[in-house]
Amino acid sequence: MTGPTAATVVEARELRRDFGRIEAVKGVSFEIGAGEVFGFLGPNGAGKTTTINMLCTLLRPTAGSATVNGFDVRRQRSEVRRSIGLVFQQPTLDEYLSAEQNLRFHAYAYDVPRDVREPRIRELLTMVELWDRRAGSVRTFSGGMKRRLEIARGLLHHPRVLFLDEPTLGLDPQTRRHIWDYLLRLREAENLTIFLTTQYLDEAEYCGRIAIIDRGEIVALDTPDGLKRSVGGDLITFTTADPAKAVADVKERYGVEPTIRDGTIRFHVAAGDTFLPEFVRTFPDPIQSVSLHRPSLEDVFLTLTGHTIRDSELDARQMLLQGAGRWRMGR
Amino acid sequence: MAEIWRGTWVVAYRELLRFVNERSRIVSSMAFPLLFLVIFGAGFGRVIGSLAPGVDFIKFMYPGIVAMSVLTSSLFAGVSVVWDREFGFLREILVAPIGRSGIVLGKAIGATITALLQVTIMLILAPVLGVSLTPATIAQLIPVVTILALGLSGLGILIASFMTSQQGFQLVIQLLIFPLIFLAGVFFPVNNVPGWLEVISKLNPLTYGVDAIRQIFLGSNASLGVTVLGHTMTVLEEVAVVGALGTILLGGAVIAFSRQE
Numbered sequence: 001m002t003g004p005t006a007a008t009v010v011e012a013r014e015l016r017r018d019f020g021r022i023e024a025v026k027g028v029s030f031e032i033g034a035g036e037v038f039g040f041l042g043p044n045g046a047g048k049t050t051t052i053n054m055l056c057t058l059l060r061p062t063a064g065s066a067t068v069n070g071f072d073v074r075r076q077r078s079e080v081r082r083s084i085g086l087v088f089q090q091p092t093l094d095e096y097l098s099a100e101q102n103l104r105f106h107a108y109a110y111d112v113p114r115d116v117r118e119p120r121i122r123e124l125l126t127m128v129e130l131w132d133r134r135a136g137s138v139r140t141f142s143g144g145m146k147r148r149l150e151i152a153r154g155l156l157h158h159p160r161v162l163f164l165d166e167p168t169l170g171l172d173p174q175t176r177r178h179i180w181d182y183l184l185r186l187r188e189a190e191n192l193t194i195f196l197t198t199q200y201l202d203e204a205e206y207c208g209r210i211a212i213i214d215r216g217e218i219v220a221l222d223t224p225d226g227l228k229r230s231v232g233g234d235l236i237t238f239t240t241a242d243p244a245k246a247v248a249d250v251k252e253r254y255g256v257e258p259t260i261r262d263g264t265i266r267f268h269v270a271a272g273d274t275f276l277p278e279f280v281r282t283f284p285d286p287i288q289s290v291s292l293h294r295p296s297l298e299d300v301f302l303t304l305t306g307h308t309i310r311d312s313e314l315d316a317r318q319m320l321l322q323g324a325g326r327w328r329m330g331r
Numbered sequence: 332m333a334e335i336w337r338g339t340w341v342v343a344y345r346e347l348l349r350f351v352n353e354r355s356r357i358v359s360s361m362a363f364p365l366l367f368l369v370i371f372g373a374g375f376g377r378v379i380g381s382l383a384p385g386v387d388f389i390k391f392m393y394p395g396i397v398a399m400s401v402l403t404s405s406l407f408a409g410v411s412v413v414w415d416r417e418f419g420f421l422r423e424i425l426v427a428p429i430g431r432s433g434i435v436l437g438k439a440i441g442a443t444i445t446a447l448l449q450v451t452i453m454l455i456l457a458p459v460l461g462v463s464l465t466p467a468t469i470a471q472l473i474p475v476v477t478i479l480a481l482g483l484s485g486l487g488i489l490i491a492s493f494m495t496s497q498q499g500f501q502l503v504i505q506l507l508i509f510p511l512i513f514l515a516g517v518f519f520p521v522n523n524v525p526g527w528l529e530v531i532s533k534l535n536p537l538t539y540g541v542d543a544i545r546q547i548f549l550g551s552n553a554s555l556g557v558t559v560l561g562h563t564m565t566v567l568e569e570v571a572v573v574g575a576l577g578t579i580l581l582g583g584a585v586i587a588f589s590r591q592e
Binding site: 057090095096110 | 418421426
């Protein structure tokens with residue numbers, strides 16, 4: 001839950017990538033420590049996949065530098081690739097092979113020693129609960145099963161970092177939760193660092209730290225709680241028989257400016273979960289009802305960027321459409 | 332270097348695995364040559380009669396059909412590349428720490444082995460068609476088919492490197508495959524046709540592959556063979572032509588394939 005520790009696994013410095021005149025990623029910097037779950041949260045077209053592709057050596061940066069496991073992503077591409085596991089946004093399984101055959105192909109391609117290979121395949125397939133289906137053709141698998149298989153495959157060669165690009169995109173909420181159960185369990189068992197991109201706010205909650213990315217720039221980077229605190233903390237609402245007196249008492253005791261709406265008194269505190277019991281015990285007036293609202297990451301995103309994740313997605317699509325129109329006219 | 336070899340064998344291994352997993356492909360890839368052999372053989376056999384002493388139409392056509400089945404199964408290397416791109420598996424291959432040239436060689440070797448398997452099935456039919464088959468024939472056939480198949484799979488991968496959709500690739504292949512087959516002397520001796528057809532046929536590299544295989548089965552025969560500038564080509568010369576062109580195609584495939592991001 002803390003920032004980068006002694007062992008920095010991923011380090012990006014002013015990493016930047018242009019596609020023609022479009023600046024997809026405008027110089028991002030961050031560090032990820034060993035064992036962290038680090039999330040890139042942002043709408044489609046924000047530059048998440050571009051960043052992950054640069055870190056995985058699939059895309060050359062226009063400027064800036066980055067290291068993964070101490071290897072330079074420009075000059076030591078092969079070393080970087082051997083030391084990371086990758087799960088892409090789109091499925092990359094051979095549907096006409098069985099689960100086991102897919103894993104074995106990966107093991108051969110990454111030169112996993114023979115004596116390690118079979119026990120490792122068994123261990124991972126068991127962990128993602130696909131061991132019983134190992135001989136089944138991937139074609140017959142559900143979306144969630146395919147994802148689990150890809151995660152298992154990504155870990156086969158003992159990488160120290162697992163990169164996941166939108167790991168649960170298009171899966172239903174229940175399946176998403178399952179995938180996360182597996183991921184967190186694997187992280188525990190493998191002592192793994194996880195870097196993921198997501199546009200799901202609930203998914204970002206699983207991360208130790210989150211970088212909020214919008215239009216190619218990191219607009220905030222903190223723990224989920226830290227981000228929520230940064231937008232004014234938790235909201236306490238309560239009712240008493242005498243609201244006017246309660247407002248004065250709150251003002252006097254906590255030095256904040258409460259507001260009254262529909263007879264309910266509302267005010268913000270930094271850490272509502274510890275504040276609330278204390279408040280209820282010591283407040284002089286009899287409290288009739290009380291509630292605590294923690295800001296969501298959606299609130300954070302809205303505060304920081306001035307728009308919601310869904311809105312910016314529409315923007316991006318519109319930009320694309322206009323761009324395509326211009327291109328056609330240009331021809 | 333180790334990365335290239337590992338890439339070669341792991342990609343080839345998967346090609347074969349898929350070939351074995353998909354029984355329908357084995358059947359469908361054999362259907363085309365067999366259809367030609369049966370229908371053309373039955374249809375033209377009586378009309379055409381004998382093309383040279385002791386060589387009837389079926390005996391003449393059979394080696395050409397063998398070459399044709401090599402062509403179709405070799406070009407499948409390209410189908411497989413486009414296929415992988417469309418279904419995403421190509422990314423898994425491209426990010427693995429294996430050399431790009433290894434990937435191309437692996438696809439080519441995979442296709443070559445499937446071509447050899449197809450030829451084996453065709454050979455089983457030989458006695459039924461009255462084509463004589465000796466151990467010497469088979470021993471000569473293996474290297475010639477291998478060289479031809481490697482070169483043709485290079486052609487397939489080269490085209491596939493520029494194609495993103497299965498439909499587009501199929502279209503190009505269809506446009507290519509029919510002229511290649513019909514102008515390769517599979518169905519008629521290229522020395523005995525109108526001048527313009529003769530010129531085109533002799534520019535077609537597959538012609539030399541077909542004739543090399545035919546000479547292995549039927550022996551050298553001036554009236555059936557390929558004459559270039561008054562010289563009747565020998566098997567060795569023809570293999571050299573096919574080999575040289577194959578090297579260029581395969582090299583081109585490696586370069587084109589390595590260029591993609």
